[in-house]
Amino acid sequence: MTVALALPPVIGHRGAPLHAPENSLAGFEKAAELGAQWVEFDVMLSADGIPVVHHDLTLDRTAGRSEAVADLSAESLAEVDVGERFNAHYRGQKLPTLAKVIERLGELNLGANVEIKPAPGREAETTRAVLAALQSHWPSHLPPPLISSFSEAVLAITAEVAPELPRGWLGEKLPEDWQVRVKACGCVSVHLGWVELDEAAAAAVKAAGYALAVWTVNDPEVARRCRAWGADAIITDTPGVILAALNEQSETSQAQFTEADLR
Ligand code: G3P
Ligand code: MG
Secondary structure (H helix, E strand, C coil): CCCCCCCCCCEEEEECCCCCCCCCHHHHHHHHHCCCEEEEEEEEECCCCCCEEECEEEEEEHHHHEHHHHHEEEEHHHHCEECCCCCCHHHCCEECHHHHHHHHHHHHHCEEEEEEEECCHHHHHHHHHHHHHHHHHCCCCCCCCCEEEEHHHHHHHHHHCCCCCCCCEEEEECCCHHEEEEEECCCCEEEECCCCCCCHHHHHHHHHHCEEEEHHHCCCHHHHHHHHHHCCCCEEHHHHHHHHHHHHHHHHHHHHHHHHCCC
8 A cells, every 4th residue: 555645844742842731732732833734742541541642651740640641541631730830821731632632633734743652561452542543533634644653563553454544663763674674564754863863864764765754853953954864854842943944944045046046
């Protein structure tokens, strides 16, 4: 099956977490307000098998509570405030279910990179639940969600259960055997950390025909460098800043081109 993918230049990482609580409805609204066309977010399962949008295994950092997400029911998680700890202004932002996020993305016209982040041992169950929600509720006016994961088991299950959805191989850096691994999951994109990325790795990914996404880039200079190396998308905590930097870069290259043309 051929799966098409057109990535936007900037993707809001967990929304826009330098400006609003990560992985929250307010965060996705902020990302849209700052000009992002897509957001990236993390999905895991509640104790009773409902996909919820959260990054860490526990609630310590986001809500100041020590429980694990996987140990609480969806009903209990719906009461967890993930806004107040970020800033009192966001008090009342509740940890959202994937269903709520999908609905809001449809209203905001935001595409998404859905990162499946299962609790250890719950890879199959998490993947199947997330895909079922996406297959039945994803808004038809949005581009299909791009599924990524650090877990190759998740990507393999996705290829089997939802072959129609584009998949992205996610890693800190490109391993030696990356081509075999990326191909095994039928991925169309490769998502690499900017810290370990160099020009040769970026060029190898592009030369093999994959889309390249780089995370998590908050420095305009780094974003411009990654784009110059061929990155299709920059995943960032601050979409407005990175969009402005990339626009400036394309104006500069346009100006250079015009000048060269006149010579
Ligand atoms: O998908 C890119 C990035 O989100 C991967 O790392 O830990 O922020 O989910 P993490
Ligand atoms: Mg993530």
